[in-house]
Amino acid sequence: MNERLAKIRTDMKQFWSSRTKKQKITYISSAAAIIALAAFLTFFLSRTEYVPLYSDVSRAEIGRIKEQLDSQGVPSQIAPGGTSILVPRERVDDLLVTLAAEGFPNSGTIDYSFFAENAGFGTTDNEFNMIKLDTMQTELANLIKGFEGVRDASVMITLPTQSVFLSNSTEQASAAIRLTIDPGHQFTEQQITGLYQLVSKSIPNLSTDDISIMNQYFEYYDLNTSHNAYGPSIADQMSVKKTIERDLQRQVQMMLGTMMGPDKVVVSVTTDIDFKHENREESLVAPVDEESMEGIALSVQRITETFTGNGPVAGGTPEGEDPTDNRTGFVEGTFANGDYEKVEETVNNEVNRIRKEIVESPYKIRDIGIQVMVEPPVADDAASMPAGLQEDVEQILETIIRTSIDKESAGTLTDADLNDKIYVSVQPFNGKVVESPATESVIPWWVYVIGGALLLIIIVLIVLFVRNRRKAQETEAEMILEEQVELDVDDINQDMETEGTLRRKQLEKMAKEKPEEFAKLLRTWLAEE
Numbered sequence: 001m002n003e004r005l006a007k008i009r010t011d012m013k014q015f016w017s018s019r020t021k022k023q024k025i026t027y028i029s030s031a032a033a034i035i036a037l038a039a040f041l042t043f044f045l046s047r048t049e050y051v052p053l054y055s056d057v058s059r060a061e062i063g064r065i066k067e068q069l070d071s072q073g074v075p076s077q078i079a080p081g082g083t084s085i086l087v088p089r090e091r092v093d094d095l096l097v098t099l100a101a102e103g104f105p106n107s108g109t110i111d112y113s114f115f116a117e118n119a120g121f122g123t124t125d126n127e128f129n130m131i132k133l134d135t136m137q138t139e140l141a142n143l144i145k146g147f148e149g150v151r152d153a154s155v156m157i158t159l160p161t162q163s164v165f166l167s168n169s170t171e172q173a174s175a176a177i178r179l180t181i182d183p184g185h186q187f188t189e190q191q192i193t194g195l196y197q198l199v200s201k202s203i204p205n206l207s208t209d210d211i212s213i214m215n216q217y218f219e220y221y222d223l224n225t226s227h228n229a230y231g232p233s234i235a236d237q238m239s240v241k242k243t244i245e246r247d248l249q250r251q252v253q254m255m256l257g258t259m260m261g262p263d264k265v266v267v268s269v270t271t272d273i274d275f276k277h278e279n280r281e282e283s284l285v286a287p288v289d290e291e292s293m294e295g296i297a298l299s300v301q302r303i304t305e306t307f308t309g310n311g312p313v314a315g316g317t318p319e320g321e322d323p324t325d326n327r328t329g330f331v332e333g334t335f336a337n338g339d340y341e342k343v344e345e346t347v348n349n350e351v352n353r354i355r356k357e358i359v360e361s362p363y364k365i366r367d368i369g370i371q372v373m374v375e376p377p378v379a380d381d382a383a384s385m386p387a388g389l390q391e392d393v394e395q396i397l398e399t400i401i402r403t404s405i406d407k408e409s410a411g412t413l414t415d416a417d418l419n420d421k422i423y424v425s426v427q428p429f430n431g432k433v434v435e436s437p438a439t440e441s442v443i444p445w446w447v448y449v450i451g452g453a454l455l456l457i458i459i460v461l462i463v464l465f466v467r468n469r470r471k472a473q474e475t476e477a478e479m480i481l482e483e484q485v486e487l488d489v490d491d492i493n494q495d496m497e498t499e500g501t502l503r504r505k506q507l508e509k510m511a512k513e514k515p516e517e518f519a520k521l522l523r524t525w526l527a528e529e
Contacts, residue, residue: 177212251400382426
C-alpha cells in the first residue's frame with residue numbers, strides 16, 4: 001500500500017513537473033474557481049431564509065414564544081427591537097397553527113371569556129369590579145383596533161365610585177386612549193367624531209368632554225364642536241386652505257411635469273381665502289317689462305266728459321275775497337258759446353316682487369400666487385431651455401388663476417395683475433435627491449452566467465484529467481510489461497535462447513508496436529557510436 005501511494009505521489013510530481021507554466025496557472029486558477037463556485041453555491045443554496053412569525057408583540061411574549069420554539073427544536077431569530085421573532089419560511093404556516101393550539105401569542109389581557117373560565121363564588125366585589133374594568137378596557141381597545149390606520153390601542157378608563165348613600169348628582173366617568181397609527185395616516189373629521197361617539201356609548205355616564213385621544217406622536221384628536229352660525233373654525237379654515245393649495249399644486253405639477261418631466265419642475269402655491277360667512281335676505285321690486293318699464297295692468301278706470309253749447313262764463317266775487325275791499329273788483333259774468341271735454345284715466349299696475357334668502361359660501365379665493373422653478377433639459381446649461389417654453393408655462397398659470405380666483409373679489413384682472421401673481425424661475429436643481437436603486441432579493445442573471453461558465457470549465461477539466469489519467473495508466477502498464485521478463489517454456493525441440501536472441505526478439509517487438517521509440521533508440525545508438 002505504501003509503495004502504491006509512493007508511486008502515485010511520484011507520478012503526480014512527474015505530471016506536475018512536466019507541465020508548462022501556463023498550464024500550471026490554468027490548473028491553479030481552475031481549481032480556485034471551482035472551490036469559489038462550490039462555496040458560493042453552498043452558501044446560497046443551503047442558506048435558510050427567515051421571515052417574521054409574529055410582529056409587534058411584547059418582549060415578554062416574544063421570550064415565551066422563543067422558549068417554546070427552542071423546546072421544539074425550531075431554529076429562530078429575534079429581530080432588532082425584540083418585538084418580532086423570525087423562523088424559516090417553510091415552517092411559518094405549521095408553527096402558526098401549532099402555537100395557536102397551545103395558546104400563543106397570549107397578550108395577557110382579560111376579555112369577556114375570562115368570566116366563563118374563572119368566575120366563582122369566592123370572587124369578592126373588589127375583584128369583580130377590577131376584572132370588569134379590565135375587560136371593558138380590553139374590549140374597547142379591540143374595537144378601536146378594527147379602524148383603518150390603527151395598529152394598536154391602549155385604553156384607560158376611570159369609573160366613578162358608587163356611594164352607599166343616595167344622591168341626586170351623577171358622577172361622570174373618564175377615558176384616556178393612546179393610539180398607535182400607521183405612519184402618515186390622517187383621520188378625517190367624521191372618523192374622529194365616530195371614534196368619540198363609540199367610546200362615549202361604550203361606557204356608562206361618559207361624556208365626550210371627558211374623553212382624551214392621542215397618538216404615539218403626542219398629537220391630540222379633538223372633537224370639533226365649533227360648527228355654528230358664525231362660520232367654520234380656525235382648524236377648518238386652515239384645512240380648507242391647505243386642501244385648495246394642495247389641489248392647485250398637484251394640478252400644476254402634473255401638467256408641467258408631463259411637459260418637462262416630473263423631476264424638472266417644482267411648484268409652490270399660496271392662496272388668500274375669504275371665509276366670511278354671510279346670510280342675507282333681499283326683497284326686490286322689478287318691472288314686468290324691463291324695456292318699457294311697465295308692469296301688468298290689474299285695473300283700469302277711464303272717465304270722459306264733454307259739453308257743447310252756451311253757458312255762463314267765469315265771473316263773480318273771487319272766493320275768499322272781501323267784496324268791500326277796494327283791492328278786488330267785481331267781475332261781471334257773461335254768456336258765451338263753447339265746447340268742453342274732460343278725460344280721466346286711472347291704471348293700477350302690478351310689478352315683480354322678489355324675495356331672496358341668500359347664504360354666501362365662506363370659501364372664496366380672493367388671491368392666488370404661484371411660484372414655479374424649472375430646470376433646463378441640460379442642468380448646467382440654461383441655453384438648453386427651448387425657446388418659448390417659459391412663456392407657455394406663464395400662459396398656463398395665467399389661465400389657471402383666471403378660472404380659479406373669485407371674480408367678485410378680484411374684479412377684472414389685467415395682464416399686469418396676473419404677472420404680479422406668477423413667478424417662473426429657470427435654474428438647475430442642486431438639492432435634488434438621487435434615489436438609490438432598490439436591491440433585488442433574487443439572484444441576478446450574471447450569477448447564472450458565471451455559474452454556467454464555471455460548470456463548463458469544471459467539465460472540461462474533468463475530461464482532461466480523466467484522459468491524462470488514462471494515458472498515464474497506459475504508459476505505466478507498458479513500462480511494467482517492458483520490465484517484466486517473459487518466462488517462456490522452451491520447447492524441447494528448440495535450442496535454448498541466448499541473451500542476444502532474447503534482446504533481438506524484444507527489439508523486433510518494439511519495432512512493431514512502437515516504431516517511434518525504436519527509431520529514437522536507434523538514433524541514440526548511432527550517436528553513441
